[in-house]
Each structure stands twice: as structure tokens, then as C-alpha cells.
Amino acid sequence: MDGVQEVLRFHDYGRIFSVPGLYEELFYSKLQCTSPRTIAGLLKDALAEAGGTPGSLRGLDLGAGNGMVGEALLQLGVSSLVGADIITEAETAARRDRPGVYADYVVADFPRLDEATRQRLQAPRFNLLASVAALGFGDIPSRAFATAWSLLETPAWVAFNIKEDFLSPQYQHGFSLLVKRLVDSGLLEVHRRHAYVHRLALDGTPLRYLALVGIKRGEIPSEWWEKLDD
Numbered sequence: 713m714d715g716v717q718e719v720l721r722f723h724d725y726g727r728i729f730s731v732p733g734l735y736e737e738l739f740y741s742k743l744q745c746t747s748p749r750t751i752a753g754l755l756k757d758a759l760a761e762a763g764g765t766p767g768s769l770r771g772l773d774l775g776a777g778n779g780m781v782g783e784a785l786l787q788l789g790v791s792s793l794v795g796a797d798i799i800t801e802a803e804t805a806a807r808r809d810r811p812g813v814y815a816d817y818v819v820a821d822f823p824r825l826d827e828a829t830r831q832r833l834q835a836p837r838f839n840l841l842a843s844v845a846a847l848g849f850g851d852i853p854s855r856a857f858a859t860a861w862s863l864l865e866t867p868a869w870v871a872f873n874i875k876e877d878f879l880s881p882q883y884q885h886g887f888s889l890l891v892k893r894l895v896d897s898g899l900l901e902v903h904r905r906h907a908y909v910h911r912l913a914l915d916g917t918p919l920r921y922l923a924l925v926g927i928k929r930g931e932i933p934s935e936w937w938e939k940l941d942d
């Protein structure tokens with residue numbers, strides 16, 4: 713960077729995405745993130761077991777960043793993908809680093825979609841939602857996930873990851889509560905529940921996550937929305 717040293721906060725994605733290759737170097741080379749290929753692999757197996765084919769899937773990648781997950785899903789044979797993120801730097805980086813992966817890329821705050829953006833996101837009739845390394849603990853709030861859920865057809869495949877202890881009884885709010893209710897009610901029919909090392913922390917400690925892959929079986933009831941955070 714022109715010999716200039718800059719201190720970046722770890723979650724300062726805008727600045728990280730602005731430097732080509734930095735996100736991959738940090739999260740994938742140094743911290744050994746495995747999640748895009750882990751989740752794509754689980755989806756592939758679950759789909760095959762259920763008699764589905766990747767070519768029938770039209771996906772929304774929520775918290776898409778610069779396209780690592782989109783790339784893995786496209787390699788699987790998914791027919792089309794739309795990326796979505798809250799920062800414009802992510803869209804710029806995805807177009808720069810992985811042109812052609814996303815048919816469209818929407819920069820929006822999901823709990824507050826305007827009508828034009830909602831229509832743009834309804835047009836592809838998504839039957840796959842992927843959200844990787846982006847949910848819970850300060851990233852994508854539960855209302856944003858619920859909004860993405862509302863954009864899916866029924867049935868639709870849903871594939872995401874969360875911290876391993878996120879479904880434990882100690883968490884009773886926000887995204888944790890929403891996922892528990894989706895699973896317990898059968899609105900999310902779970903086909904794969906896989907504990908694994910998502911990546912290393914900066915001090916080298918393995919960060920254990922849970923990947924969930926399943927099928928949306930219905931809409932989120934209106935009374936649940938009151939408890940969602942944004």
C-alpha cells in the first residue's frame with residue numbers, strides 16, 4: 713500500500729475489501745477459514761440425498777462479501793446467484809475479484825428494504841439462501857435473516873453457519889432464538905447439522921462453528937417478528 717502502514721480493525725470489512733487479496737490473505741491463508749467449501753459440500757450431500765440437483769437452485773447469498781461463498785456454490789453447479797451485503801465495498805470487491813459469480817449484487821439493509829429493492833429481490837424467486845460467516849454476534853441481525861427468509865419460495869434450501877454454542881440455552885434472544893424456533897417448529901427442516909472448525913482466532917485458537925443445512929417449510933409467523941432484533 714505505497715509503503716503506508718494502516719491499522720485495520722478486524723471487522724472493518726469495507727477497508728479490508730478495498731485492498732485486493734487482503735481478505736483472502738487474512739481470513740483464508742492466515743486464519744485458515746474453511747466455511748465456504750464446508751457449507752457448499754454439506755449442501756451438495758444433502759441435496760443429493762434428497763434427490764435434488766444444484767442446477768435447479770436460484771440462490772441468495774446474504775453477507776456475500778467479495779464472493780467466496782458464491783464461487784463455491786457456482787462450482788457446485790447452482791444455476792444463478794444474487795449477492796447481498798450491507799456495504800458497497802463488498803459489491804465493488806465481488807465485481808473486481810469474482811466477476812460473473814453473481815447475476816446481481818444488492819447493497820441494502822435487509823430489515824429496511826425499499827419497495828424497488830424488494831421487487832428486485834423477488835424477481836429471481838430464490839429457492840436457496842446461503843449466509844456464511846455473517847450471522848449473529850453483531851453482524852447480520854435476526855430481522856435481516858427473517859427478511860431474506862421471506863424472499864424465499866417454499867420449499868427452499870437454507871445453508872448457514874453460526875458459533876457452535878449459539879443454540880445453547882444461555883442464548884435466548886435475537887438470532888439464536890429465531891434459529892431455535894425455526895428448528896423446533898419444523899419451519900426449518902434440518903438435513904445437516906455439522907460442528908467443525910470455521911477458522912482460527914488471531915491467537916491461533918480454533919473457532920468452532922455449527923453449519924446448518926435444511927429446507928424452509930413455511931413462513932415465519934407474524935408474532936415472531938416482534939422479538940427479532942435489527
Ligand SMILES: C[S@@+](CC[C@H](N)C(=O)[O-])C[C@H]1O[C@@H](n2cnc3c(N)ncnc32)[C@H](O)[C@@H]1O
Nearest residue numbers: 725775776777780797798802844845846851852
Ligand atoms: C466475514 S464476512 C463473510 C463474507 C462471505 N460470506 C465469506 O464467507 O467469505 C461478513 C460479511 O457480512 C456482511 N454484513 C455484516 N452485517 C451485515 C448486514 N446487516 N447485512 C448484510 N451483510 C452484512 C459484511 O459486510 C461482510 O461482507
